[in-house]
Amino acid sequence: MIHSARVANSYRGEWEVYVVTDSPSPREWPEHSFARTAPAPTLAERTAALTTLGYEVVDGATWEWHELDDDVTDPVRFLGMIDVRRIAAGDDR
Incomplete structure (x- = not known):
C-alpha cells in the first residue's frame, strides 16, 4: 500500500517528517521530529527518518515541494x- 510521507516546518518552526496512513487521526500517524528550525533536513536525514519509522521511498518517487503561505506578510512554511510504503519483511515485496 502506498502512503504519502510529508516533511514540513511545523507551526513551532521545527522540521518534522510524518506518514499519512489510513488512520483518521493525525495523532496516530508515524512521525519523527528533527528538533531544529534550520537547516532543512537533508535527503539522507529524511530517508533515515523514514526508515526508522518503518517506511521506504517508492521506486522512482521524488520529493515535491510546496510553499504554504497564509498571508503575504507571514513567514513562509514549506511542505515536501x-x-x-512499509518496509517489507523478508521477501514480502
Missing part, C-alpha cells in the same frame, strides 16, 4: 511530499 513523497510516496512511501
